[in-house]
Amino acid sequence: MVENFFLEDSETKIEAEPIDAGVLRILIKKDKDLEVEDRGIVRAEKIRSEDIERGEWSLEGSPENFSIVRGNSKLANFKDLQFSLPEWSEPEEERFDEWVSVKQEVKTESRIYGLGEKTGHLEKSDARYEMWNKDPGGFYTPKEDPIYMSIPFYILVASSEGSPKEFLGVYLDQTQKSKFDIKYKSGAENIGIAANSEYLLLYLILGDSVRGVVEKYTDLTGKPLFPPLWALGNQQCKWGKPKNEEEAYELAKEFRSRDIPCDVLYFDIQYMDNYKIFTWDRECFPDPEEMVKNLHDMDYKVVTIIDPGVKVEKGYEVFESGLENDVFLKDEEGEPFEGTLWPGLCGYPDFLRKNVREWWRDLHEDFLGYGIDGIWDDMNEPVIWFGKKEIKEIVNDLMEKVEKNEFHLSDLVEINELSGRTPEGIVHENDEGDKVSHEKVHNAYAFYETMSTYDAFDKFAPDKRPFVMSRSGFAGIQKYATTWTGDNSSNWDHMGLSIPIILNSGLSGLPFTGADIGGFHGEIEPELLTRWIQLGVFLPFYRNHSAVGTVDQEPWAFGEKFEKINRKYIKLRYKLLPYLYTLTHRAHEKGTPIARPLFMEFPDDEETYLIQDEFMLGSSILVAPVLEKSENKRHVYLPYENGEKIEWENWWSGEILESGHHLVDSPLDTLPLFLREDRGIPMTTSTHSTEEMPDKLILRGNLKDKITIPIYYDDGKSEKYKEGEYFYGEFIIQRDGEKAEISLNVENDGYEPFWEEIEIQLEREGKK
Ligand code: MIG
Numbered sequence: 001m002v003e004n005f006f007l008e009d010s011e012t013k014i015e016a017e018p019i020d021a022g023v024l025r026i027l028i029k030k031d032k033d034l035e036v037e038d039r040g041i042v043r044a045e046k047i048r049s050e051d052i053e054r055g056e057w058s059l060e061g062s063p064e065n066f067s068i069v070r071g072n073s074k075l076a077n078f079k080d081l082q083f084s085l086p087e088w089s090e091p092e093e094e095r096f097d098e099w100v101s102v103k104q105e106v107k108t109e110s111r112i113y114g115l116g117e118k119t120g121h122l123e124k125s126d127a128r129y130e131m132w133n134k135d136p137g138g139f140y141t142p143k144e145d146p147i148y149m150s151i152p153f154y155i156l157v158a159s160s161e162g163s164p165k166e167f168l169g170v171y172l173d174q175t176q177k178s179k180f181d182i183k184y185k186s187g188a189e190n191i192g193i194a195a196n197s198e199y200l201l202l203y204l205i206l207g208d209s210v211r212g213v214v215e216k217y218t219d220l221t222g223k224p225l226f227p228p229l230w231a232l233g234n235q236q237c238k239w240g241k242p243k244n245e246e247e248a249y250e251l252a253k254e255f256r257s258r259d260i261p262c263d264v265l266y267f268d269i270q271y272m273d274n275y276k277i278f279t280w281d282r283e284c285f286p287d288p289e290e291m292v293k294n295l296h297d298m299d300y301k302v303v304t305i306i307d308p309g310v311k312v313e314k315g316y317e318v319f320e321s322g323l324e325n326d327v328f329l330k331d332e333e334g335e336p337f338e339g340t341l342w343p344g345l346c347g348y349p350d351f352l353r354k355n356v357r358e359w360w361r362d363l364h365e366d367f368l369g370y371g372i373d374g375i376w377d378d379m380n381e382p383v384i385w386f387g388k389k390e391i392k393e394i395v396n397d398l399m400e401k402v403e404k405n406e407f408h409l410s411d412l413v414e415i416n417e418l419s420g421r422t423p424e425g426i427v428h429e430n431d432e433g434d435k436v437s438h439e440k441v442h443n444a445y446a447f448y449e450t451m452s453t454y455d456a457f458d459k460f461a462p463d464k465r466p467f468v469m470s471r472s473g474f475a476g477i478q479k480y481a482t483t484w485t486g487d488n489s490s491n492w493d494h495m496g497l498s499i500p501i502i503l504n505s506g507l508s509g510l511p512f513t514g515a516d517i518g519g520f521h522g523e524i525e526p527e528l529l530t531r532w533i534q535l536g537v538f539l540p541f542y543r544n545h546s547a548v549g550t551v552d553q554e555p556w557a558f559g560e561k562f563e564k565i566n567r568k569y570i571k572l573r574y575k576l577l578p579y580l581y582t583l584t585h586r587a588h589e590k591g592t593p594i595a596r597p598l599f600m601e602f603p604d605d606e607e608t609y610l611i612q613d614e615f616m617l618g619s620s621i622l623v624a625p626v627l628e629k630s631e632n633k634r635h636v637y638l639p640y641e642n643g644e645k646i647e648w649e650n651w652w653s654g655e656i657l658e659s660g661h662h663l664v665d666s667p668l669d670t671l672p673l674f675l676r677e678d679r680g681i682p683m684t685t686s687t688h689s690t691e692e693m694p695d696k697l698i699l700r701g702n703l704k705d706k707i708t709i710p711i712y713y714d715d716g717k718s719e720k721y722k723e724g725e726y727f728y729g730e731f732i733i734q735r736d737g738e739k740a741e742i743s744l745n746v747e748n749d750g751y752e753p754f755w756e757e758i759e760i761q762l763e764r765e766g767k768k
Pocket of ligand 1: 238
């Protein structure tokens with residue numbers, strides 16, 4: 001039987017509870033009798049095992065300075081516990097008045113990863129990070145913090161001479177504003193952790209590898225959803241396009257006539273009637289049901305955007321039923337809070353409450369009923385440009401200043417800065433009827449929203465695998481939604497930045513993430529678009545998207561020369577689908593990232609730990625995208641495995657390169673790509689969309705001795721895989737002198753695989 005154990009002094013108490021052999025829950029609280037509010041993020045009850053020996057773990061020291069010990073080894077050391085804003089923090093707004101903080105002592109040479117969707121480097125040291133979901137207002141700088149999403153989870157990799165590396169995950173299970181100082185202002189040997197709260201609730205996660213820690217973390221916060229196969233295809237989006245039904249068909253036809261595979265068309269806010277959610281602009285889209293049907297007939301899927309703000313308007317059905325069901329957030333006087341978003345003044349649903357989530361779920365009945373395939377939940381940080389009361393105050397204030405002749409231009413600058421800052425005095429109500437300030441719930445707003453959007457599929461499209469995409473999020477959102485990195489920019493820096501963000505998201509439980517390919521904000525150059533498409537092919541989620549008013553960036557936008565290369569790479573994406581799908585299924589089952597930092601696959605190779613311009617897709621392919629303009633040769637590092645040199649195969653030439661540094665050719669039509677020694681991937685030929693599966697399986701491998709190639713396959717669109725209707729097997733390719741022997745171990749044959757023919761590609765040394 002598990003028992004809790006604790007440390008205390010006259011004021012403070014630290015309670016520890018082993019959840020399973022590798023997970024310890026630690027609660028640090030000022031007031032001993034304090035009850036912690038459960039926000040429903042962690043599913044400890046799911047993994048809590050009964051036969052944990054408490055004897056393995058102990059707490060040593062005093063509440064101000066304590067260590068966590070297991071067996072004979074000290075796993076973590078925490079010190080300087082204080083119940084105030086720590087000295088390493090920036091000053092705070094008054095409303096965030098109560099703080100608790102602690103420092104985890106770490107070795108200066110230790111490395112820290114994760115922290116979800118954060119800008120900056122792959123390795124997170126030497127910086128501070130804030131967890132407060134925020135739309136940075138249309139675009140962000142490569143150092144912007146915070147941005148849309150908060151995942152208060154990091155992975156520490158510690159190494160000391162002569163002893164094996166240690167891996168530790170630390171998750172702060174609190175949705176309040178929090179802060180992390182990674183070996184920066186808190187000192188080179190510390191990680192500062194602070195929360196706007198009167199307690200700290202931490203989970204320590206042990207693993208013998210980065211992969212192990214991530215997988216455990218997703219035991220705790222939930223396994224990622226399994227997207228339908230089409231969501232791995234090419235997805236086309238642009239704000240403002242298609243602006244009407246005809247344009248949608250034109251776009252759909254254009255991909256086909258240009259022989260560029262495409263699976264999904266997105267409808268951004270232009271489809272709505274005056275930005276009223278769950279409506280259509282009937283002049284431009286007279287019969288959306290018919291349009292969706294027609295697009296389905298052309299083998300496209302349709303995803304529509306939904307914002308959280310419900311326009312305050314008499315007679316507007318969604319608003320009226322919202323009032324009737326009392327779903328909106330309130331102000332301190334208990335009146336519905338009103339704030340501005342695209343339609344003007346809006347009410348915001350209080351997703352914290354179950355009945356509100358059910359109300360939201362039910363709003364999807366029509367859309368899902370007539371076949372819409374995916375829902376894109378945007379602006380759910382939530383964005384509130386201004387509260388109604390704020391607007392009144394600002395206007396009065398300005399009027400007064402103008403009358404008194406005290407108006408300065410800087411007053412307008414100040415207003416601009418106020419825009420998008422979460423207004424004060426917003427109140428939620430929980431299922432028990434208690435009031436909860438928005439400050440405590442803010443970071444999880446999108447989490448609760450997507451929980452409900454996800455449920456809509458169960459109810460109104462039970463035959464479909466849910467597809468929900470969300471901009472904001474919190475730890476655990478992976479159960480309900482896929483995410484993207486928001487409003488990036490069309491420049492080379494942002495393309496490079498997308499790699500560390502996506503890799504760290506994967507290490508934080510979000511394996512299925514992408515950035516707007518081509519960049520959202522600003523005008524793209526042809527060469528950058530091509531390089532970005534090449535990169536996007538190897539990242540989990542592939543969507544081309546850009547802002548209204550920017551130059552078009554479809555794959556054909558810049559003429560034949562570029563289109564040809566773009567086509568080749570998008571087709572390569574489709575050829576890789578069996579591999580991508582197998583990886584995506586694994587991510588769903590285990591939480592294992594799809595795109596991986598090199599060190600995850602080559603933990604013994606010290607050089608890999610800071611590399612952020614290369615990554616592994618699964619464990620077989622190393623991707624070294626070109627991230628600089630006019631770079632016809634690229635420096636590439638090919639890792640060592642277990643301290644040994646291995647042989648990497650250049651994907652394009654078949655040439656064998658040994659572990660180490662190389663300069664490789666990278667003309668515009670070449671993204672440097674390498675197959676790892678004794679690894680392989682399942683591939684196929686390309687088709688126009690995932691609706692049509694080819695009948696050929698291609699096994700491509702870099703064979704030295706023996707390769708194992710797993711492959712997962714199912715209908716790609718339903719939930720039947722849960723009842724065993726899937727195929728899973730492993731091909732084994734074994735060298736036997738000059739020959740290779742191939743066998744297949746089928747583990748589950750609940751679904752007919754797509755191939756009728758298998759082609760084996762094992763050529764090396766340019767013999768392709
Ligand atoms: O205020 O719906 O990040 O992808 O195109 C901007 C319009 C609102 C922000 C999203 C972006 C989307 C845009 N939205």
